[in-house]
Amino acid sequence: MTESLASQIEVPAGFEFNAITCGIKASGNPDLALALARDGASAAALFTRNLVVAAPVIVGRKHLQASRGRLRAVLVNSGNANCATGRPGLEACRQSCTQLAKALAIPTAEVLPSSTGVIGVPFPLDKVTSGLPALLQSSSSTPEAACRFVRAIMTTDTRPKIACATVVAGSKRATIFGCAKGAGMIHPNMATMLAYLFTDAEGTPLQLKSMLKTVADRTLNRISIDGDTSTNDTTLLMASGKSGLRLSSPPVRKRFADALGRVCASLAEQIVKDGEGVQHLVRLHIEGARNEPEADQVARVIATSPLVKTAWAGADPNWGRILAAVGRSGISIDPGRVSIAFGKQFVCKHGVVAEFDENAVHEYLSRPEVEIRVHLGRGRASVSFLTCDLTAEYVRINADYRT
Secondary structure, three states: OHHHHHOOOOOOOOOEEEEEOOOOOOOOOOOEEEEEEEEEEEEEEEEOOOOOOOHHHHHHHHHHHHOOOEEEEEEEEEEEOOOOOHHHHHHHHHHHHHHHHHHHOOOHHHEEEEEEEEOOOOOOHHHHHHHHHHHHHOOEOOHHHHHHHHHHOOOOOOOOEEEEEEEEEOOEEEEEEEEEEOOOOOOOOOOOOEEEEEEOOEOOHHHHHHHHHHHHHHOOOOEOOOOOOOOOOEEEEEEOOOOOOEOOOHHHHHHHHHHHHHHHHHHHHHHHHOOOOOOOEEEEEEEEEOOHHHHHHHHHHHHOOHHHHHHHHOOOOOHHHHHHHHHOOOOOOOHHHOEEEEOOEEEEEOOEEOOOOHHHHHHHHOOOEEEEEEEOOOOOEEEEEEEEOOOHHHHHHHHOOOO
C-alpha cells in the first residue's frame, strides 16, 4: 500500500519528511510527523475562524508573524488536539517547538506546530520531545518518507489524501505536493481540518497568502461533511524556491495558482469522499444567485441540514426538504422562482412539484456520486459545493469516538 501511495508522490526540492510512533494514539499507529525545509521556505497559512482555538493555532499564528512568513519545520501530532488545555497546553506547544528548534539550531519562530485529535486532554509533551531525535534522524526527501508523514496525521480517516501538480514556465519546472487529513468535524470556515502544501517554486509570503486564500475559498472552503468547524483548522503553503521558477510575473502566478487550485480541489473531494459514514458524495450546484456569497450561503444551509442529508442517505427524492432549507437560508428568495433538479431530472419547477419518475430518481440518488442543482431565479452567479449524506455509521463513529 505504501509503495502504491509513494508512486503517486513527487517531493518538491528542498523538503524532507518523516513520522514515528511516540505513544499518543492508543492504537499504536504513527502519531508524530515532521516536514522539514533545512534551507528555509516562504510560508503562508489559513487558520480556523472558530473562537475556540487550539494551542498550536495560537502559537502558529504568532510564529508566522514573528518570522515574517519564513519557516523551516512543521511539527504535527495526531491523537491529541491540544485544545481547551489552558496555559499548560499552550506552554507545552511552545516547548515542543523550542525543543525541535534547538535540535535544528534554528529560531523557534521558524517552527509551525499542528495538532489533531481529542479536545480537552492534557498534551503529552514528554512523549513528543522524547520522539524528536528519532524523527530527525531518519528524515528524508523520498516519496516513502512523505508517505509516512501523510499517514501519521490521520485520525478517523480511512485512507491518506494526497495530490500533486507541476508548473512549467520557460526552462523551469516546479512541483506542488499536497496532503490533508479530515473525515469528520468538517465545515471549513477558512481552511480544512489539516492540509499541507509544499512547492519548490519561489514566491514571497504575501504572494503565497494571496493565492492560497483565493484557491482555498473556492475549494477547501466549499466542502462540508457535518457542519462542524474544527478548533484546529490549518492550511499551510510552503515554497522552498529550489526549482528557480519565480512567481514574480502575473502569467506565472496564474499558472501556479491554477495548479494549486487543482491540488486543493482534489484534496477537498478526497476529504468528503472519506467522510465518516459517507455513502454518497453530493455535488451541490447553486445557480441563479445575485452573487457568489449569496449562492455560498444557500449551499451551506442545504449541505448542513440533517433532514436533507438523511434523505440523501436513503436516496429519497424528498426535494421539499431542500426547498425548505433554501427558504431559511437568510436570502430573500421568491419560492415561485426556485427550481430543483436531481441529475438531469427536475423534481421541482418554480416552487412546486414537477412530474418525475420517482423510481428512476431514487435509483439515481442511490449512486455513490450525485449532482443536485438548485436554481434561485435571482441572477447569474453560481457556486459549486461538495457535501455528503448523514448515515447511522456517522452517529456510531462519533458516539464512540472517546470510548
